[in-house]
Amino acid sequence: MRSWTALAAGLCAAVSLSGCDVRDWPWLNGRKAGIDGNYACPRPPAPFQTQGFNGQEREVRYYRHLAFANDFFAQLELASRYAATDTSDKNLEDHIESSVWLVMALANQQGYAPMSRAMDPRGGVLASRYDKCRAFERERAYRMLDNELSMMDSGERDKVRDRVIYIQSTLGAEGFRTLGRLYDDQYGPMGEPADNPQAIRAMMRGQRYGASNVRTLFERSDVDAYLYNYKASETGDVGAYVLLKDFEKSAPSRARYASFVETKARRWVSPYEFYPPEAPGGGVPHSDESRPDDGASYALSRLRELPFIHVVRALDYLNLLHEACLSPDEVPKQTIAGLRNMTGRPGGERFTDTDALRAIQMAAVNGDSRSQLVLAVMYSEGVGVEVDYARAFYWYQQAERQxxxxxxxxxxxxxxxxxxxxxxxxxxxxxxxxxxxxxxxxxxxxxxxxxxxxxxxxxxxx
Known part of the structure; x- marks a missing residue:
């Protein structure tokens, strides 16, 4: 027994997620828990310990950073935090955000792809304990998500869906392929293989297993499935192109959508300019922790080519700037702090290129026609943001309407x-x-x- 406890402690030290307690891993002490003998995975502690709201903020941002990078366990942890399963997280309670991360975890291949197997001394191969604990986590996440969605109206469900689409779109080919599976009726409710045990239970009828609210979150559509597979192939990923061709041949009717989907894909724009920086009651504002690729980093480096007067006008529109400034170095600290509170970004005293970009984006999103026009030009020229003609046209349209x-x-x-x-x-x-x-x-x-x-x-x- 002591050797198993030592192993658990070693796992806790090696993995960078929170809240480990060997009592929460029942197979360590011989007690069964959960459904069908599956067990919850352990949670190691966060890499820092800070008390109070500052500690909570650091932890939330830490988990968001990992979750945006598609870490399965970080996504589960965030879902738990936003669901306020612990009373200390009551100020973070946000059931829309909790549902977003439950969907991300359930759609994440890290949660269901077999990782390792154990040999049965009697012959044959058994699922590893790691596979078993992930299965338990997914079973619990399905139940939790179905319960969350059951209390939402259509507008709130739309927010869940749009936020998931945005996050997946920041993951490149992998994210678009996941979106394709979410809309493909040949997969489970959350894009897992149709023969996945949790998917089969979710598709059942009845109170014990069925997840009717989850099943209707992403309505199955060949056109949307094709669209996102096409977007994946547009990234230049070779595997995505192979999967697109496989998708076209998977049903007789699918190939006929090709020209229609290509046109639709060229006009597709992400639901958000950046992740909605809403803040739960008294809690940490939602931050966009997507990681820019090389193209996005280069585009951001070109932001200094943009006359700074456009940034000043955006800050003025947002009522954050009350004095003249001619360069980023002259932006007052209170203006920087105010902007970062609005966008959910962490602190720092210097006005960065990302701050300048967020100022223009925030002003555009909030209806400033001048910022909308500037942002459209930025998308046309690849200044601050990567070239995206569909997004440029969208912002030209918004400015033209004004x-x-x-x-x-x-x-x-x-x-x-x-x-x-x-x-x-x-x-x-x-x-x-x-x-x-x-x-x-x-x-x-x-x-x-x-x-x-x-x-x-x-x-x-x-």
Missing amino acids: GSPEARYAMSTYFDLGLKGVADQDKAEAVVMQLDAALAGFKPSAGRLQAVLAQVSRTPES
């Missing part, structure tokens, strides 16, 4: 060129938009329109 003649002119070039499939080529619509922009006083449009009229006046038909 009467921006510059945005209307920019949109006209999309229709003029049929750029990247984001806007279908429509010369007539392009001219109408250019005319409207010119009448609104946008000079580049007026000059281009005059050139077009001069050319037309020289033709015999004129």
Whole structure:
């Protein structure tokens, strides 16, 4: 018995997740627990110990950082924190956020892919204790998620779904493939193999196992499944392309969606500009802990090419700046602190490129037409953010709806060129938009329109 206890203590020291207690791992002391003899996995302590709210904030940010990187156990831990299963987490209680991380954990292959096997002395192979404890965790997560969703209206469920889509989209090809499985009726409710024991139980009818609310969170759709598999292949991942071709051949009707899905994929945009920085009552604001790839890091490094006046205007719109400043070094500390409270980012006294980007994004999201136009240009040029013509067109549209003649002119070039499939080529619509922009006083449009009229006046038909 002592040797098993020592082993558990060693596991706790080696793994970087929280709350380990050998009493919570029943096979160590011979007692059964849970469903069908499965057992909960242990939780090692966090790598730091700080009391009070500051300690809670450090731990939440630590787990969010791991969870955004698709760590199965960190996702489970976050779900537990936001569900306030411990009274000390009551100020973090947020059932939408709890459900998000339950979905992420259940859809995570780290939770169900067989990792190791133990030999049965009587012959054959048995599932390892690690496999068993993960199965128990998934069973419990299914029940918890179904209960959470049962108390939500359609708008709250939409928030859960949109946040999951956003997080998965930050994981590249792996995340898009997971989204494809979530919408594919050939997989379990959370994208696991259809023969997975927890998936089979969730699909059953009746109170003991069935999870009717979970089953309807992601409505099955061949078009959406195809779309996300296509988005995965767009990342350049070779395996994703192979899986896309496999998907096309998996059912007779699927190949016919190809051209439609390709057009839809080119216009797809993530549900959020960055993760919604809402704060549970008195708790730690939700932070976006997605990890930028090399392309995103390079784009962010180009942010200094953007005239700083655009950042100043965004901060002013957010009512965070009350004095003149000409450079990032002149931004007051209270402005930096206020912005980071709004975006959920951790502290620091210097105004960084990420702060500048978040200021423009936050102002755009909150309706500032100038910031919307600037952000659209940034997406068009790859300054601060990676080039994304669909996202650029989206922000041009938002600015144009508020009467921006510059945005209307920019949109006209999309229709003029049929750029990247984001806007279908429509010369007539392009001219109408250019005319409207010119009448609104946008000079580049007026000059281009005059050139077009001069050319037309020289033709015999004129």
